Amino acid sequence: MKKLIIMGLLAFSFVSLGILTTGCTTQREIAAQKSGAELWAQNCIRCHNIPSPPSYTDVEWETIGLHMEMRANMTSEQITKIVEFLQAAN
Amino acid sequence: MIMKKVLLLLLAVLLLGGNMMAQESKPGKTQFMVRGYGFAGLNYLNNADGTDVSYVGSAFAPIFMFKQGDRFFFEAELEFVLEKNQLEIGLEYANLMYVLNKYLMVRAGKFLLPFGTFMERLHPSWINRLSSKPLGFGHDGIAPSSGIGVELRGSAPIGGTTINYSLYMTNGPTLKDGSVEPDEAGMLNFENYIDNNINKAVGGRVGFFPLHNNSMEIGASFFTGKPGDKGSVYEDVTSFLWALDFSYVQQISALKGVLDIKAQYNHSQVSDAFYTAGEEERDTLPDSYTFNNLSSAYYGQISYRPSMLESKFLKNLELIARYSQLSTPEGSLWEAETNELSFGLNYWITWRQVIKVNYSFINTEGGHDAPEGAGNQKSNTLFVHWAIGF
Numbered sequence: 247m248k249k250l251i252i253m254g255l256l257a258f259s260f261v262s263l264g265i266l267t268t269g270c271t272t273q274r275e276i277a278a279q280k281s282g283a284e285l286w287a288q289n290c291i292r293c294h295n296i297p298s299p300p301s302y303t304d305v306e307w308e309t310i311g312l313h314m315e316m317r318a319n320m321t322s323e324q325i326t327k328i329v330e331f332l333q334a335a336n
Numbered sequence: 337m338i339m340k341k342v343l344l345l346l347l348a349v350l351l352l353g354g355n356m357m358a359q360e361s362k363p364g365k366t367q368f369m370v371r372g373y374g375f376a377g378l379n380y381l382n383n384a385d386g387t388d389v390s391y392v393g394s395a396f397a398p399i400f401m402f403k404q405g406d407r408f409f410f411e412a413e414l415e416f417v418l419e420k421n422q423l424e425i426g427l428e429y430a431n432l433m434y435v436l437n438k439y440l441m442v443r444a445g446k447f448l449l450p451f452g453t454f455m456e457r458l459h460p461s462w463i464n465r466l467s468s469k470p471l472g473f474g475h476d477g478i479a480p481s482s483g484i485g486v487e488l489r490g491s492a493p494i495g496g497t498t499i500n501y502s503l504y505m506t507n508g509p510t511l512k513d514g515s516v517e518p519d520e521a522g523m524l525n526f527e528n529y530i531d532n533n534i535n536k537a538v539g540g541r542v543g544f545f546p547l548h549n550n551s552m553e554i555g556a557s558f559f560t561g562k563p564g565d566k567g568s569v570y571e572d573v574t575s576f577l578w579a580l581d582f583s584y585v586q587q588i589s590a591l592k593g594v595l596d597i598k599a600q601y602n603h604s605q606v607s608d609a610f611y612t613a614g615e616e617e618r619d620t621l622p623d624s625y626t627f628n629n630l631s632s633a634y635y636g637q638i639s640y641r642p643s644m645l646e647s648k649f650l651k652n653l654e655l656i657a658r659y660s661q662l663s664t665p666e667g668s669l670w671e672a673e674t675n676e677l678s679f680g681l682n683y684w685i686t687w688r689q690v691i692k693v694n695y696s697f698i699n700t701e702g703g704h705d706a707p708e709g710a711g712n713q714k715s716n717t718l719f720v721h722w723a724i725g726f
Contacts, residue, residue: 277496277548288549291594292585294463294725295687302369309367309403312435313411317457319500319543321491322438 282331285324293318299335307332365405372398372413375461377692377721384713392721393418395461397428407435429482440490446529448482450489450502450541451557452579452600454635455481462725465596465639466680467694468717470660472633476670478604478662479579479633480526480559483507483537498545508537508561511570511606518614519669522606522629524563524575533571537561543581551586555579563606570609577604593642593651601634617669627667635660641684656680656694664702672703688725694718 280288290296302310311329314320320328376393395417402410412430416423431445448456454473458464459481472478483506491500510528514521539559546552559577564570581600588595606629613621637658645651661675680694696717703713 275496277493277498288551291587292550292553292583293457295684297687301687305367306369309369309401310371312403312406312409313401315435315491316409316433316441316443316489319489319491319502321493321498322435323493324498 280327282327282329282334286328286331289318289320289324289328297332299332302332304333304336307336367403369401370398371401371726372396373460373462373723373725375467375721375723377467377719380718381715382717383715397460409433409435439492440488442486442488444486446482446484447487447504449480449504449506449539449559451480451539451559451577452541452581452602453543453553453555453583453598454581454600455479458598460725461721461723462688462690465637465654465656465682465692466658466678466696467692467719467721467723468678468696470600470633470635470637470658471662471674471676472602472635472660476523477633478524478577478631478664479602480509480539480577483526483539484529485536496548498550500543500545501541503538503540505536505538506561507531508535509563509575510565511563511573511575511609513565513568513570514611514614518612518617521611522609522627522665522668523670524604524606533562533564533566535562537575549586551584553581553583555581557581564609572607573609574607575604577602579603587643589644591640591642592644593640596639596641597637599634599636602632604631605629621669625667627665629665629668631662631664633660633662639680652684654680654682654684656682670703672700674698674700674703690723692719692721692723694721 287296307329311325315322315325374396377391379388379390379392381388395415397413397415399411399413404410410432413428415426415428417426418424427446429446429448431443431447433441433443435441450456454470459469459473461467469477473481483504485504485506487502487504489500489502489504491498507528508531509524509526510532512520512523512525537559538561539557541555541557543553543555546554557579561575562571562573563575564573579600579602582598584595584597586595587593608626608629610624610626613623613625635658637656639654639656641651641654643651656679658678658680659676662672664670664672676696676698678694678696680692682693683691685691696719698715698717700713700715701711
């Protein structure tokens with residue numbers, strides 16, 4: 247049973263990587279061109295409601311950004327764009 | 337003369353004040369903030385023992401965050417809880433983190449384990465849509481929530497999608513051998529912060545966002561280690577746990593709102609071992625007994641918030657339904673089959689403040705807390721909670 251699970255997990259990882267590495271260019275371009283506002287609206291809501299920019303100061307958003315990069319498994323690029331958007335809209 | 341002194345004093349205050357204001361407006365490299373959450377409310381419980389109705393206001397969880405430069409981060413969460421008229425303080429987590437590069441960070445200390453997503457991301461009272469945890473988490477749960485050790489984790493965009501990963505090593509769980517509580521023999525205890533053997537537990541999770549808008553996440557986790565005390569007959573006992581998690585959150589125009597679906601399946605297998613029956617159990621069990629130590633738990637939750645409606649009142653309402661189930665090993669003294677069906681109606685006062693009205697039906701067959709021959713036990717709970725994140 248344990249071997250089956252490990253093989254299943256490995257298969258899942260390989261299939262995921264296979265899909266990812268052959269991912270279509272359009273999807274890649276869409277993802278790369280996303281603005282901070284789009285990323286803010288699409289990612290925060292995965293766990294909690296979308297926070298409004300004035301909820302924290304510009305400096306606090308930087309701290310929260312690093313916290314969320316770790317806790318919510320967001321990429322460095324995504325979190326940088328979101329923090330820049332929140333600071334600009336604050 | 338006096339006038340001159342007053343003027344000099346005023347000037348000094350102005351200069352000092354101006355300097356302080358200038359320092360405040362120019363952020364330094366060290367940033368500190370306190371966040372956290374808490375709740376208050378009313379709990380109603382009805383079961384075979386009777387009815388209990390109590391106000392609760394017993395949870396306060398401050399989170400301290402220190403950011404030093406762009407790469408160092410420290411976070412710690414305390415939990416203040418009132419238990420039986422006593423204040424209990426717990427350290428939920430406390431860890432240091434360093435960003436190695438844009439794809440990898442390392443952290444060490446006590447941290448929430450990425451075993452699925454519920455305990456790491458969704459359990460705080462202002463995030464959890466219901467007032468209770470699904471079966472299988474928390475006290476007597478089969479899913480680990482935190483550990484002390486070291487972790488590598490990160491996230492990377494690949495081909496328009498995103499993958500995230502974590503690999504960690506902790507002191508690991510301990511095995512309850514029944515010497516203290518015979519009816520819990522074979523259970524894993526995850527609240528183990530001083531290692532009981534030289535074996536370290538290893539775990540990890542891979543999460544994948546197949547859609548470019550990150551609305552869907554599929555994850556797989558594992559956690560394995562030897563839980564037995566060093567030098568005991570349980571030294572070679574092994575444990576292997578795995579979990580699958582799913583999340584889909586999307587604002588859908590046709591539904592005029594946000595649909596949120598979450599699910600997690602947890603599986604726990606501990607290798608065979610012989611346990612000693614307590615005096616009370618020797619009428620029904622041999623002195624030494626064993627069983628297939630296999631447990632599982634899962635939950636599925638769906639919620640809907642009509643956030644695109646024009647009515648300010650209606651757009652802040654949220655409907656939730658959750659089903660969860662927990663199965664513990666057949667033949668053990670803690671053998672039980674429990675299921676829970678919960679419904680909720682929430683009202684969001686702000687994005688981080690909610691009033692939750694939740695009703696749950698819980699059915700349990702067996703369990704080490706149940707009186708002998710109790711059969712199927714039913715209980716109903718009503719929670720009315722006001723939760724806040726800050």
